[in-house]
Amino acid sequence: MKILETLNETLLNKEPHKKDECLLDIDIYKNVALMYCQIENSISVLSDMRDNKSYVYKSNTALKLGLSKGKNPSVVDSIWEEEILKKIHPDDKLKKYIHELRFFKLMDSLDPKARTDYNVVSRIRVKDENDEYKFVQHRMYYIYSPYNGKLRFSLCLYGISIDQSILLPSDFLIINSVTGEVIVEDRLNYTTILTQRELEILKFVGEGFTSKEIAGFLFISVNTVSRHRQNILEKLKVKNSIKAFKESFH
Known part of the structure; x- marks a missing residue:
């Protein structure tokens, strides 16, 4: 999937120079991910763009989605949480990748001081313990290093969506969480333009x-x-x- 290759090339900080090394303490952000997991009963994934690793924290929500719970965190040698991603509806997974690339481009264009105002909110279809699709709310936050200005971490949260109505489509939004304004809506619905x-x-x-x-x-x-x-x-x-x-x- 070429979009995934593009994301890897865009997101991963390959071979950082020592003088530009990010000095953020990863243990602080691991604790943040664990906190979200415990308080919100979410699946929380902290991905390290420098080291190409992910730390996955699972609550009982994981069991409802047919995932093994295991110990927290489980460590993945990739920025992609494949155990979760493979359960996402194929159409929604492609849109998710595209939307994340769009989010990165938006964040890259902003003043660094404004980046903390924005995050992704999506409503996607994920297979549950009965192998049936259930709507899951996905939120994503980017954490940039103040030392080299590069994207260091992404934090993804997965929780069961309150609204399970099949009449509503999957949603992919970028929002300003300070103002509540939707900055970018899903532009993948071209039913009025394309067949x-x-x-x-x-x-x-x-x-x-x-x-x-x-x-x-x-x-x-x-x-x-x-x-x-x-x-x-x-x-x-x-x-x-x-x-x-x-x-x-x-």
């Missing part, structure tokens, strides 16, 4: 599949895929399909 088939094809394009591969997935001809791709370009007024994906999903 469902065009959306499917655009998603496959964004994942790096060729027209021939997409035709095989959807049981249609390559010519039909090409025609849909051309329609997408015309509707979104862009020059190529990759740009269409970036314009639509970033």
Whole structure:
């Protein structure tokens, strides 16, 4: 999945110079993650962008989502909490990745002093203990190092959503938690612009599949895929399909 490769290249602080090393005390942030887990009965994931590790803290909510509880924290040699991510609905997982890249770009454009005002709030579908999709609220916060100005930690919280109505879609928002203002809404709903088939094809394009591969997935001809791709370009007024994906999903 190319969006995941892009996120890794964007988020991870590779080979930091000693003089630029972040001196934040990780134990302080581990305690914050544990506190959220205990007080909110959430699954709390602290990811370290410098060391490419995650520390996962689980409450009884983990059991409701069919996850093993184990001891706190469990340590993952990646910034991605794969045990949780693999249970997210495929469409929501792709949107989650895209939304996180959009959040990083927004934060990167802000004055460092303003970054603490913003966070991600999402409503996503996650398989539960009965292998059925349940709505989960996902929140994400970024912690930047005051020593080198780089993103050091992300804190992700997963909790059962109060509203389980299937009439409401999945939500992906960036909010200013000081003002309560929604800064960025999910722009992935293009039903008024693109057809469902065009959306499917655009998603496959964004994942790096060729027209021939997409035709095989959807049981249609390559010519039909090409025609849909051309329609997408015309509707979104862009020059190529990759740009269409970036314009639509970033």
